[in-house]
Amino acid sequence: MASFQANDGVVGIGVKALHTIRQTLIEDLGEAGEARLQEIGYAAGEEIFQYFCQWLPEFAGIADPGDLDSTRFSDVLSAFFQSLGWGPMTFERMGKSGITITSTSWAESDPQAQTEYPSCYFSTGLFASFFTCLAGGSAVATMELECRSQGDARCRFLAGSPETLDAVYQALSAEQDFEAILGA
Numbered sequence: 651m652a653s654f655q656a657n658d659g660v661v662g663i664g665v666k667a668l669h670t671i672r673q674t675l676i677e678d679l680g681e682a683g684e685a686r687l688q689e690i691g692y693a694a695g696e697e698i699f700q701y702f703c704q705w706l707p708e709f710a711g712i713a714d715p716g717d718l719d720s721t722r723f724s725d726v727l728s729a730f731f732q733s734l735g736w737g738p739m740t741f742e743r744m745g746k747s748g749i750t751i752t753s754t755s756w757a758e759s760d761p762q763a764q765t766e767y768p769s770c771y772f773s774t775g776l777f778a779s780f781f782t783c784l785a786g787g788s789a790v791a792t793m794e795l796e797c798r799s800q801g802d803a804r805c806r807f808l809a810g811s812p813e814t815l816d817a818v819y820q821a822l823s824a825e826q827d828f829e830a831i832l833g834a
Contacts, residue, residue, distance in 0.1 A: 660701040662735060669760045672772065687771035694772075695779020702730055702780075715784055736773075745832030748810040748818075751777060751792075756805040759798035768797035770805055781809055791815040 675683030707713050710726050718726060724741040732738055737755040744750050758770040774792045781790035789812050796806040808818065814831065821828035 660697055660734075665735070665757050668758055668772070669763075672758070672760075672769065673763070676769075684769075684771045688775035688778075691772035691775025691777075692779040693775075695776045696783055698734070698776065699780045699783035705730060705733070716786070744808065745829060747814050748808050748832040750795075751807040751809060752804055754798075754804045756798065759805050761798045761801070763799040764801065765797070765799045767800060768794035768802075768805070769799045770794050770797055770807075773805075774807065777807055777809060793819065 672687060675686055677683070679686065703713075703715060706715060706718075706726070709729060710718065710722065712718060724739075727741065728739045736757045737753050739751055739753040739756070742750050742752070756770060756773065758773045763769065774794055777792040778790055781792070782788065784790075790809055791812040791814075792807050792809045793815055794805065794807050796802040796804055798805050808815065810818070810832070817831045818828040821831055
């Protein structure tokens with residue numbers, strides 16, 4: 651495994667601190683705290699992407715993330731996020747217009763939290779920004795479908811265009827099957 655010195659605005663914090671930030675913002679601000687966590691995550695995403703661009707040549711032997719072969723995509727991104735302490739992840743296409751990001755030990759999740767809804771708000775913002783950068787600036791939105799913080803076995807995020815995820819959200823809110831929206 652390649653080692654790379656973090657710099658250019660990327661710092662590490664402990665999982666306990668991340669859980670405390672989330673808990674405090676939500677306790678103090680409710681839904682506004684959730685939105686703030688997503689905003690903070692989104693702000694972090696671009697810097698994390700820039701760090702990924704620095705990390706990639708040593709790890710994968712390519713300089714441009716756009717040159718990353720689709721067969722290596724999941725393994726390379728999982729190794730990168732693991733190197734930052736977030737945990738392993740897998741990526742799978744969901745239908746024609748969605749990608750799932752799954753982890754059974756995602757750092758933001760807190761199985762002790764017993765939340766009512768998925769609550770990796772920071773990560774949804776981080777992924778949206780990171781994948782927007784990876785897509786060359788084409789907007790990518792993310793939402794969490796399953797969360798270890800609410801008792802699920804894994805955290806599972808869905809990434810796609812903002813319009814697609816809005817339609818998925820509307821379907822979920824109406825307790826309808828959303829997979830048809832993705833062209834599954």
